[in-house]
Amino acid sequence: MMATKPKLAFYWAASCGGCEITITELGMRLIDVGDLVDIVFWPAAMDFKYEDVEKLADKEIDICFFNGGIRNSENEKVARLLRDKSKILVAFGSCSHLGGIPGLANLYDLENMLERVYDTAPSLDESRGTRPQPVNKVPEGEIELPALQPRVRTLAQTVEVDYFMPGCPPVVDQVWAVFQAALAGKLPPKGSVIGAGEKTVCDVCTREKGMSGVRITEFKRPHEVELDPNICFLRQGVICYGPVTRSGCNTPCLDGNMPCRGCYGPPEGVLDQGAKLASALGAIIDTDEPEKLQQILDSIVDPAGLCYRFGMAHSILNELKYGKES
Numbered sequence: 001m002m003a004t005k006p007k008l009a010f011y012w013a014a015s016c017g018g019c020e021i022t023i024t025e026l027g028m029r030l031i032d033v034g035d036l037v038d039i040v041f042w043p044a045a046m047d048f049k050y051e052d053v054e055k056l057a058d059k060e061i062d063i064c065f066f067n068g069g070i071r072n073s074e075n076e077k078v079a080r081l082l083r084d085k086s087k088i089l090v091a092f093g094s095c096s097h098l099g100g101i102p103g104l105a106n107l108y109d110l111e112n113m114l115e116r117v118y119d120t121a122p123s124l125d126e127s128r129g130t131r132p133q134p135v136n137k138v139p140e141g142e143i144e145l146p147a148l149q150p151r152v153r154t155l156a157q158t159v160e161v162d163y164f165m166p167g168c169p170p171v172v173d174q175v176w177a178v179f180q181a182a183l184a185g186k187l188p189p190k191g192s193v194i195g196a197g198e199k200t201v202c203d204v205c206t207r208e209k210g211m212s213g214v215r216i217t218e219f220k221r222p223h224e225v226e227l228d229p230n231i232c233f234l235r236q237g238v239i240c241y242g243p244v245t246r247s248g249c250n251t252p253c254l255d256g257n258m259p260c261r262g263c264y265g266p267p268e269g270v271l272d273q274g275a276k277l278a279s280a281l282g283a284i285i286d287t288d289e290p291e292k293l294q295q296i297l298d299s300i301v302d303p304a305g306l307c308y309r310f311g312m313a314h315s316i317l318n319e320l321k322y323g324k325e326s
Contacts, residue, residue: 006062006183008033009041009053010092011082013068013075014102014152018169019093020044020067025172033179037062041082050078053085061085063182065092065165069102069313070153074146083159088182090194094168094263096155098273099313101168103152104305106312106321110150151322152313163187165195168263168310171249193265196248200267201260204247207232215286219299222258233259234284239306244276263310272316274307 012020024030024045040061041048053061064086070076083089094100105113118131136143155161165178174195181187187194197204209232220237227233233240241262242254249264266273285296300306308315 006037007040007060008037009039009061009064009082009086010044011041011064011066011068011078012044013066013079013096013155014071015068015093015095015100017044019065019095022167022169022172022175023065026176029176036183050081053081056085058084059087061087063088063090065090066155067093067096067169069095069099070149070155070158071102071105072146072148076149076158079155079158088162088187088190089155089159090163090165091155091161092165093170094166094265094310097164097166097314098265098311099152099154099318100310103154103311103313103318104308106151106318107304110148114148151318154313157313162190164193164265166193166246166264167195167249168261170195171252173250174248193246193268196246196264198268199247200243201245201247201249201251201254201264202242204251205232205242205254207254209235211235211284214284215288216284217286217292217296219281219296221301227257229257234280239277239281239300241273241277243280244270244273261309265311265314273311274304274315274317277307278303 010020010023026033039046040056041053041064043049061082064082066079066082066089068075070079091097095102099106108116114131119129121128132145134145134147136145156164165174167174178187178195181194202209208230211232211234214235216234216237218237219239222238225236225238227236227238233242238259240259242260244266245260245262246264246267251260253260262273262277266276270276281300285293287293297303304317308317312318
């Protein structure tokens with residue numbers, strides 16, 4: 001147990017906010033946490049300002065849970081500030097860990113993305129063609145918007161990260177287990193993935209597998225087929241991330257008769273989750289009739305978006321496009 005009442009911080013960068021909701025879903029357990037720690041920064045839930053963090057001494061925050069990728073100049077500035085002020089910085093959730101859904105924007109350049117969002121996407125009013133400006137004048141003065149950066153980066157591509165906690169969002173029981181371990185001073189060595197399992201989702205899935213000899217002639221999306229709740233999704237021709245995803249989520253998707261989405265990221269030893277999924281799919285595609293191979297591949301909707309749903313910013317593809325520099 002830490003000698004004094006530890007200080008905790010939570011921050012939300014480029015993400016949907018689901019990680020913040022997970023914290024609130026701790027319910028009464030959050031009250032227990034509040035009795036044991038001082039929450040010194042949590043702008044999503046309380047009226048904290050950046051100046052409050054700036055006034056803290058370096059490393060005064062014991063643990064900071066940072067969710068969201070780095071999409072703009074504000075995200076990066078706060079990431080660096082919280083790194084300076086925190087003894088332990090946790091990449092909390094898929095977006096800070098791997099880039100998450102926002103990281104799919106890295107498939108496009110910044111101008112093409114802005115053109116689609118503001119110039120060509122349908123609108124219910126006359127705002128189409130109007131883009132946000134870096135500086136806007138209002139009666140009270142000027143409002144300056146954070147500058148969009150050329151790509152989404154993971155937290156670890158921006159600052160040094162001590163622990164990685166995957167999930168979209170991390171499940172409540174795992175969050176609670178990490179809180180207890182942190183407060184007891186029983187976290188693993190720095191650089192570890194926490195709040196997750198060591199096996200794959202496939203390893204813990206109870207569905208009937210028996211993939212030997214399976215050859216898929218067409219891939220279906222979940223809404224296009226009546227799914228058998230007892231048989232492996234891949235055997236049914238529905239793409240599932242189970243073989244290439246770290247366990248620890250308690251399989252809510254599988255229990256709801258939906259395939260794994262891959263949000264807990266790659267298991268130990270897998271460098272690129274998307275490439276590993278593509279390899280797994282290639283192993284079960286029917287190649288007996290090569291002339292039909294393209295037809296089978298065409299049944300996979302949005303292959304890049306599918307394989308890199310959560311891990312594009314962390315992928316080899318991302319390195320090939322942007323290089324390895326932070």
